[in-house]
Amino acid sequence: MKTIGFKWVALCIVSVCATFVSVQSDLTVKVKNIRSAKGKVMIAADKGQYAMVDATGDTATLVLKEMPEGKCKLYVYHDENGNYQLDREDGVPAENCAIVDLDMTAEAKTIDVELKDVRALQDKAKK
Structure with missing residues (x-):
């Protein structure tokens, strides 16, 4: 009898916790207009996810893992000289x-x- 009661309590706790876990999914970002095939293309989200790939052409594809639902900002740049800044x-x-x-x-x-x-x-806006 104690085992059945314990299982129900455990099931209820797991169910409640599962509803509070935010949905997460991977985000694929195709970056265009890369100036050269030098350095790295870097991306970071304000939620903590980040990725980088070598610049090999004028486009690159990066994947941000486990992006939570909701609003966020992505910061993307081509680190042409490879100094990670x-x-x-x-x-x-x-x-x-x-x-x-x-x-x-x-x-x-x-x-x-x-x-x-x-x-x-x-420069164009100043003219």
Whole structure:
């Protein structure tokens, strides 16, 4: 009799805990507009996930594992010189980069991100 009662209590506890676990899924990110085949393409989410791959062409595919549902930001850049930092000149990113606001859902499995040359965009805006 004690065993049956214990099993029911354990089952209830597991059921309640399972409802509070957030849904997580992998996110595939296709990065476009990579300036050269040098260095690495890096991505990080504000939830702690990150990935990097060697830059081998003008596109790269990265996978962020176990992305939780909800809103997040993705920070992507091409670390062309391989120093693992987003280099800046006068406070402006010198390497192509992008920041993406994302509402991660269980259905969101793949997104495309296009890197931008921020210096060129600022110079164009000044003209």
